[in-house]
Amino acid sequence: MKRKVALYGLLCLLCVPFVFPTWWMVTSSMKPISEIFSESLLPSEPTFATYSQVFRMQPFGQQYWNSLYIAVVVTLGTMAVAALAGYAFARIRFPGQNVLFVVVLTGLLIPSEVTIVPLFQLFQSLGLTNTHWPLIIVPIFGAPCVLAIFIMRQFFIALPPELEEAARMDGLGRAGIFYRVALPLARPALGAVAIFTFLHSWNLYLEPIVYLSTPDMFTLPQALTQFVDNYGGPMWNVQLAAATMTAVPILVVFVLAQRQFIEGLAHTGVKG
Amino acid sequence: MTFWTYRRRDNLVGYLFVAPALLGSLAFVLVPLGLVGWYSLNEWNVLGGTFEFIGAENYQRLLADEKLRSALVATAWFAAGLVVLNLSLALLLAVLLNQKLRGTTIFRTLFFSPVLVSLVAWTLVWQLMLQPEGSVNGLLGFLGVDGPNWLRGDTTAMISVIVVQVIKNVGLNMVLFLAALQGVPAPLYEAAKIDGAGPWTRFRRITIPLISPTILLTSIITIVGSLQVFAQIAVLTQGGPGTSTTVLIYYLYQQAFQFHHFGYGATISVLLFVIVAALTLMQWRMRRKWVLHET
Numbered sequence: 001m002k003r004k005v006a007l008y009g010l011l012c013l014l015c016v017p018f019v020f021p022t023w024w025m026v027t028s029s030m031k032p033i034s035e036i037f038s039e040s041l042l043p044s045e046p047t048f049a050t051y052s053q054v055f056r057m058q059p060f061g062q063q064y065w066n067s068l069y070i071a072v073v074v075t076l077g078t079m080a081v082a083a084l085a086g087y088a089f090a091r092i093r094f095p096g097q098n099v100l101f102v103v104v105l106t107g108l109l110i111p112s113e114v115t116i117v118p119l120f121q122l123f124q125s126l127g128l129t130n131t132h133w134p135l136i137i138v139p140i141f142g143a144p145c146v147l148a149i150f151i152m153r154q155f156f157i158a159l160p161p162e163l164e165e166a167a168r169m170d171g172l173g174r175a176g177i178f179y180r181v182a183l184p185l186a187r188p189a190l191g192a193v194a195i196f197t198f199l200h201s202w203n204l205y206l207e208p209i210v211y212l213s214t215p216d217m218f219t220l221p222q223a224l225t226q227f228v229d230n231y232g233g234p235m236w237n238v239q240l241a242a243a244t245m246t247a248v249p250i251l252v253v254f255v256l257a258q259r260q261f262i263e264g265l266a267h268t269g270v271k272g
Numbered sequence: 273m274t275f276w277t278y279r280r281r282d283n284l285v286g287y288l289f290v291a292p293a294l295l296g297s298l299a300f301v302l303v304p305l306g307l308v309g310w311y312s313l314n315e316w317n318v319l320g321g322t323f324e325f326i327g328a329e330n331y332q333r334l335l336a337d338e339k340l341r342s343a344l345v346a347t348a349w350f351a352a353g354l355v356v357l358n359l360s361l362a363l364l365l366a367v368l369l370n371q372k373l374r375g376t377t378i379f380r381t382l383f384f385s386p387v388l389v390s391l392v393a394w395t396l397v398w399q400l401m402l403q404p405e406g407s408v409n410g411l412l413g414f415l416g417v418d419g420p421n422w423l424r425g426d427t428t429a430m431i432s433v434i435v436v437q438v439i440k441n442v443g444l445n446m447v448l449f450l451a452a453l454q455g456v457p458a459p460l461y462e463a464a465k466i467d468g469a470g471p472w473t474r475f476r477r478i479t480i481p482l483i484s485p486t487i488l489l490t491s492i493i494t495i496v497g498s499l500q501v502f503a504q505i506a507v508l509t510q511g512g513p514g515t516s517t518t519v520l521i522y523y524l525y526q527q528a529f530q531f532h533h534f535g536y537g538a539t540i541s542v543l544l545f546v547i548v549a550a551l552t553l554m555q556w557r558m559r560r561k562w563v564l565h566e567t
Contacts, residue, residue, distance in 0.1 A: 004373065011368055011379050017439050018383050024407060025389075025397040037405045081292045088289035092282055104293050107301045109549040111500055113521055114541045115304035117311060117528050122304070141296025149293055174285040203391040205503035206521075210529055221392040225507060236400050243393035254388045258381050262447050 022247065029241035036236045050241040058223055059216045060242060067220040067246075070135050071201040077140035078148050078197045079190055086152025087178050091164070101153075107146030112138060113206060120210055134211045135219070139201060148193045155189035156182060202250070220246045305545070311538035318532040330539040340540070342515050343523040346430070350519050351498040353434040358494050359487065362442050366449035367475075380450075384443035391440070395507045398436045399423070402508075426516035429509050433517050437504055441497075445490045452486035453479065492555040499548055520544055 028036060030046040038044075054060050088094075089101050112119075123134045139145065159182065167181045183190075208222045215226065224246065227239040315326045334340055365383055369376045386394060401407045402422040409419030422432045456479060464474050480487075502521050505511060511518035511526070518526070524544060528537025 007368065007371060007373060014365065014368075015379065015382050018386055018443075020407075021394065021397045021401065021439075022385065022389060024401060025393065028397070028400065036400070037403070039407070039410045081296070084289040085293035088286045092286035092289065094283040094286035097286070100290055100294055103302070104290070104297045107297055109552050110301050110305055110545060111496075111548055112300075113500055113502070113524070114545045114548070115301065115308060116524075117534050117538050117541060118304040118307035119300065120529075121307075121534070138300050141292060142300030145293065145296065146301075174282055178289075199388070203503070205392060205506065206525065209506075210525075221390060221503060224392045224396060234396075234399070239396055240400070243390075243396050247389045247393045250388050250390065251385060254385065255381065258384075262380065262384060 022251070025240050025247065026244050029237055029244045031237055033235070033237050050237045051245070053238050054227070054242045054245070057238065058218075058226055058242075060223065060245075062216050063218050063220055063223040064245070066132065066217065067202060070132055070219060071198050073136055074139045074201040075194050075197045077136070078145050079193055081140055081145055082148035082152045082193055083183060083186065083190065084178075085149045086154075087156050087182055089149070090153045090156035091159075091161075091182070092174065104146060104149060107143040108150070110143055112143045115143070116206065116210060123211065129211050130213045130217055131211075132217070135201075135204065135207055138207070139197070139204075144197070144200060148197060151193055152186065152189055155186055159185060308538045308541045308545070311535055312542050314535045316533070316535035316538075318534055323535075326535075330536055333536065334539055334543065339515060339518070340523065343518050343520050346515070346517060347499065347519040349430060350434060350501070350517070351495050353430070354437060354498045354501075355491050355494050357434060357438045358442050358445060359491055361438060362445035362449050362490070363487075365442070365446045366453055367479075369446070369450055370453045380446075383446055386440045387443045389440070391503050392507060394440050395436060395504050398432075399508055402432050423509055424513055426513060429513060429517050433501075433505055433508055436508065437498075437501060440504075445494065448486055448490055449483065452483040456482045488558055489555070492551060492558075496548055496551050496555075499544065499551075520547075 023041075027041065027043055029050055030048065031038070031043040032045075032047060035043060085104065089097065089104075119134065119138060120129070123129055128134060163181055163185070164177050167177045172180065203221060204219065205221045208219045212218055212222065215223070218226070220242075224239060224242050227235045227242060229235055312330050313325060313327060314323055315329070316323045369380050369383075403409075404419075404421040408422065412419040420428050422428045460478050460482075461474055464478060469477065499519075500521060501519065502525065505517055505519060505522050506525075509517045511522045520540065521544065524537055524540040527533045527540060
């Protein structure tokens, strides 16, 4: 009994640095600037003026949309590319397969930060800087996708071949087997890939600040740092109102689906 | 015999399926990597519009660059601090959550939640909390300690960046450790208990050896990840004060995109690539060894 109380006490104590920042983000966003450094855990008079100020200072709705649609497109695109390639590398025998797999796998050795200079050069020569193309195309087809391909391949390798053979007997072609049999079974792996990819795209920071230059093109991480006063000092409460709007929706989704989230990630972490 | 045998058609489908990934790898990974190598042999100032072959000069500059040396030192400190703190905290949390206790799911959710808070949002609130009159020092003052100006001191800035990053992402490693702990067969503990081994001995002699593959994997994943930490540093310290938190990737960003030295930036990229590739290959070799070891 004593041990239990001690354990709970320890867990609660350890929780503080994990929970407090989120709490502080939400409550500080409702404080007037004069109260921002006060020690009280709640704003004395909660105000939502900061939230409307967010939209006055930046095209925040547009920026929110930019981040959201880029993350969704990148997630769907990565799932498609990774499922196709992962399946082929795992289940189809074709000449040169192993060499091609190694070629793709080298992406794991080359994080996209390493190639940012030539990629910038490439997109600039195509006239695609200050567009969302680099933020969409590179993650779907480039280095960030390789881990997803690897996860999908590991999953398909473990799939029992009998299922596919039965489908083949029924006269289904390769594409049909992939789409009707293998893909539906791959839902857990695809889920994990989707979570990883979405978060990666949602948090991307280096690439947006390298490629994008006008506020209406910005993504959220980049936009969050733009809430400064005329002297370049941060407008804490407005900044945190914007931050709250970017963080809370994802947290809510997570709490609702937390089993799938954590178990999916643990699954791929161990296997991948 | 028709030309389109099942085998031939299967080959074609295979090539078509891997084509997007393969072409993407060529266009966005391998060719750019080759270009990084080529650029590093040139003096290229974008603003000046100069592009001229200079051979190994950038590499000589690299060796003599004091700032690069300090960036490597900062990177090493950052990686070391991050790995030690991250893994020990992750293991501690996983062990605590692995106890037979009601409500561990709630705690697991809470410890994991920062992983989901968007990175810059997380960094911004810590920036506020780490101000001289912020809530971290408020808490310290409550305990009777006069807190420093965290982001303005060399050592404290480095500590701050590490801690902010650890708390953000320790949940991931915690989940991996938790899965590994749950894979340790319970009879082993029972047997050790009968032999009179205390909890600490059981932990050291059974748990640690059995989860050591996970410890190894997480440590290398965490080190490689630490080399890619950019946003937190760009927002919290901008590499400062001085150059105390200017890690390699931030230095790369400064040289290439703030000072427009693309050639020299590419040279730093080559260095970053060599470090990441060496660590990743090491991880693969070790993993293979561990897998053999297991069977």
